[in-house]
Amino acid sequence: MGDIILTMKDIDKSFPGVHALDHVNFEVRKGEVHALMGENGAGKSTLMKVLTGIYTKDSGSIIFEGKEVEFHNTREAQDAGIVIVHQELNMLGHLTVAQNIFIGREFKKGIRIDDKKMNEEAAKLFERLHIDIDPTETMSNLTVGKQQMCEIAKAISHEAKVIIFDEPSAALTESEIEELFKIIRDLRKQQLGIVYISHRMDEIKVITDRVTVMRDGGYVGTLITNECTKDDIINMMVGRVIYEDPKTESAVPKNAPVVLKVEHLNAGRMVQDVSFELRKGEILGFSGLMGAGRTETARAIFGADPKTGGNIYINGEKVEINTPQDAVKCGIGYLSEDRKRFGIVVQKSVAENSTMASMENFIKGLFINKAKENKVAQEYVESLATKTPGVDQLVVNLSGGNQQKVVIAKWLIRNCDILIFDEPTRGIDVGAKNEIYKLMNRLAEEGKSIIMISSEMTEILRMSDRIVVMCEGRKTGEIDISEASQEIIMNMATREI
Amino acid sequence: MSKAVVNTPAEKKKSMFSKSGNQKLIVFLVVIFLFIFFSIFSENFRKYTTVLSIMDYSYYIALMAIGVTFPLITGGVDLSIGTGLICYSLAGGYLVVHCGWPTWAGMLVSVLFGVLIGLLNGVLVSIMSLPPFLATLCTCMITRGLGSICAKSFGISWPTSGSEGSWFRDIFKITVGDTKYPLGFLWVLLLVMFMAFVLNHTKIGRYTIAIGSNKEATILSGINVRFYHIMAYVISGFFAGLASIAYSAVFSTVQPGTGAGFELEAIGGAIIGGVSASGGAGSVGGSLLGVFVICLLKTGLPYIGLQANWQQIITGMVLIGAVMVDILKKKKAATV
Numbered sequence: 127m128g129d130i131i132l133t134m135k136d137i138d139k140s141f142p143g144v145h146a147l148d149h150v151n152f153e154v155r156k157g158e159v160h161a162l163m164g165e166n167g168a169g170k171s172t173l174m175k176v177l178t179g180i181y182t183k184d185s186g187s188i189i190f191e192g193k194e195v196e197f198h199n200t201r202e203a204q205d206a207g208i209v210i211v212h213q214e215l216n217m218l219g220h221l222t223v224a225q226n227i228f229i230g231r232e233f234k235k236g237i238r239i240d241d242k243k244m245n246e247e248a249a250k251l252f253e254r255l256h257i258d259i260d261p262t263e264t265m266s267n268l269t270v271g272k273q274q275m276c277e278i279a280k281a282i283s284h285e286a287k288v289i290i291f292d293e294p295s296a297a298l299t300e301s302e303i304e305e306l307f308k309i310i311r312d313l314r315k316q317q318l319g320i321v322y323i324s325h326r327m328d329e330i331k332v333i334t335d336r337v338t339v340m341r342d343g344g345y346v347g348t349l350i351t352n353e354c355t356k357d358d359i360i361n362m363m364v365g366r367v368i369y370e371d372p373k374t375e376s377a378v379p380k381n382a383p384v385v386l387k388v389e390h391l392n393a394g395r396m397v398q399d400v401s402f403e404l405r406k407g408e409i410l411g412f413s414g415l416m417g418a419g420r421t422e423t424a425r426a427i428f429g430a431d432p433k434t435g436g437n438i439y440i441n442g443e444k445v446e447i448n449t450p451q452d453a454v455k456c457g458i459g460y461l462s463e464d465r466k467r468f469g470i471v472v473q474k475s476v477a478e479n480s481t482m483a484s485m486e487n488f489i490k491g492l493f494i495n496k497a498k499e500n501k502v503a504q505e506y507v508e509s510l511a512t513k514t515p516g517v518d519q520l521v522v523n524l525s526g527g528n529q530q531k532v533v534i535a536k537w538l539i540r541n542c543d544i545l546i547f548d549e550p551t552r553g554i555d556v557g558a559k560n561e562i563y564k565l566m567n568r569l570a571e572e573g574k575s576i577i578m579i580s581s582e583m584t585e586i587l588r589m590s591d592r593i594v595v596m597c598e599g600r601k602t603g604e605i606d607i608s609e610a611s612q613e614i615i616m617n618m619a620t621r622e623i
Numbered sequence: 624m625s626k627a628v629v630n631t632p633a634e635k636k637k638s639m640f641s642k643s644g645n646q647k648l649i650v651f652l653v654v655i656f657l658f659i660f661f662s663i664f665s666e667n668f669r670k671y672t673t674v675l676s677i678m679d680y681s682y683y684i685a686l687m688a689i690g691v692t693f694p695l696i697t698g699g700v701d702l703s704i705g706t707g708l709i710c711y712s713l714a715g716g717y718l719v720v721h722c723g724w725p726t727w728a729g730m731l732v733s734v735l736f737g738v739l740i741g742l743l744n745g746v747l748v749s750i751m752s753l754p755p756f757l758a759t760l761c762t763c764m765i766t767r768g769l770g771s772i773c774a775k776s777f778g779i780s781w782p783t784s785g786s787e788g789s790w791f792r793d794i795f796k797i798t799v800g801d802t803k804y805p806l807g808f809l810w811v812l813l814l815v816m817f818m819a820f821v822l823n824h825t826k827i828g829r830y831t832i833a834i835g836s837n838k839e840a841t842i843l844s845g846i847n848v849r850f851y852h853i854m855a856y857v858i859s860g861f862f863a864g865l866a867s868i869a870y871s872a873v874f875s876t877v878q879p880g881t882g883a884g885f886e887l888e889a890i891g892g893a894i895i896g897g898v899s900a901s902g903g904a905g906s907v908g909g910s911l912l913g914v915f916v917i918c919l920l921k922t923g924l925p926y927i928g929l930q931a932n933w934q935q936i937i938t939g940m941v942l943i944g945a946v947m948v949d950i951l952k953k954k955k956a957a958t959v
Binding site for chain 1: 820824825826829832833835836837839840841843844845846903904
């Protein structure tokens, strides 16, 4: 490790209602890979966005190469040598690889853009990184992994001194991750400072030199990777937040009836020959990496996407589900991972959202029976402990966790016995998460059956009675919780198929 | 444990370029087909004068289509070009006819007026964040009113052929000996080539595509997206200005209050020519070919006994077809 190249001191940042960064400290040395860790919502991405000028800090200072700096946009940060490889890929699908890499600083011949030179330079860059990509290929034709390599090539071509990798491995296959690590080691040798944001503990151990941990927008501490254990890091990450213990055995009796049976479900590339059973009172976890096809499977079952084959049985009876209406009639409720787009109508009240899926029960003649609607919504606000000033409150004013409860209420009022939770705690803070977990457990105890799609391993291990693992559109494993471990699941999620 | 990399070079899809090339070829064949079709079924259609009149009709639509291709590729639209065209023509014409300005000065005013309205559209969309549909709908109404005010609600006739200052009409249709030549087609072709160059080989074009592809990513690439977004509308306005000159030159009188609907022919042409209805993809040459499909239908259908109303219906159906092709292409790309 060399000298300090970047110091962030006492960085503070608030958004309306959220103290996103609370006096955070962070430093990067030349020739080190510095992991930035913390749970979802701990403030890692926000900190990096402050660094690269996407957000403006409220207070604190950034010292880069000995001078205090303040970037107003990513361009200024790039020009100074700080580049970010984003979690969501920022590619321009209609342009070629080379055009993407040199976007914003094209080589020119007069007023003409010199595409030939850009292609050559991109080819040189790929050669240096030992990546095999055709610079003239249209970006949208590449796999996610290759697109990521292009992003990295783009970052390096900026003469970067500090490169930030924001969860780079989330969408990569193992061989691609190997390639990525090779590149990162190379960059480290060239004395660049590298920030590596990831949730994957094993990667942190393999690739990083130091680890800084954040929690709930605050700085917790910095460790040297070789001198600490995984448990040390986890302890710092979760801090005082008490987690329920992972389930050790299934709460579902062996002879519980099968409520949902899916046979040989096919729907495009992302759902290939998926079969499974869901029992009464069971929480069935769906695990897998990004792009494994879990959401697509759920959408196909729910009738939101067309199926190309397969049978669905509910309580032993074969059903035809071609539209979400069919699914709802069969008693299936779907809680989307993207609440704001598919789950709730934010500009409507709690009561209106709660009764949305079962309107016909609240109609008297031509009119909506407001009194009944409010009464029922109020009952569910109480039973789910939704924090809202009243049922006439607009949903947009509720927190993520309480919005999720409104969606749950919607399906419960509809009398759904099968609930599909797609990333139930995404964007929900830690305290509210626990409440959602408790609620899910309670629903299962009351005899509802739950499919829970989750990308968080801890969530899967803590909630599921049984776990289905998917990888690239196929079911690659199914295990009882008593036999499950993080390693086994990860193994299945990445196995060769 | 290791996993096979999903796509190999052999499996990769055809590149975007050849895709848009295919569409251009298809549209070109449609143009040829329509021409032959009308020629077979109508004796009158086969005449040289018909070709001249198709050309006359095509200039202003083609010029608008060249320009509007840019906002369309950003994922927006420009509805103000139709009424704008009339407005610019009236404004320039008024100065020439009633104030004694030289013809060239009137033409310059037309173009500058177009640029100005384009700039206004760009600012509304890019800086004030109005949806393009709404922003340009507003300027569409504004230019309609402005045009009438400029002309004091009377029709304006730019200098007619033979009179002093009518040289600009020769730009589009020149008479050598006894024969008239559609010279305007040459200019349109040159402008198409130039703007195709701008779209494919200059920053303005590159960033226009980038904005339509993924605006957020373009901003994060450190590009002055506001400026380039405005430029797309300025180009559209500039070409609406040029189109107004073509219109002034081809038609004897410009009537205030007209022009609504012209933009739809230009936008329709661009979309038939392969501009993606959701932005990101398109070509200037394709737009020109699309315009010719529309112009051929417009001129040709009356020759086979179908009224102008039918032209609207058939054009509408052709457009649905073109948009469906775009949607199917995307669906295919998404599932492959």
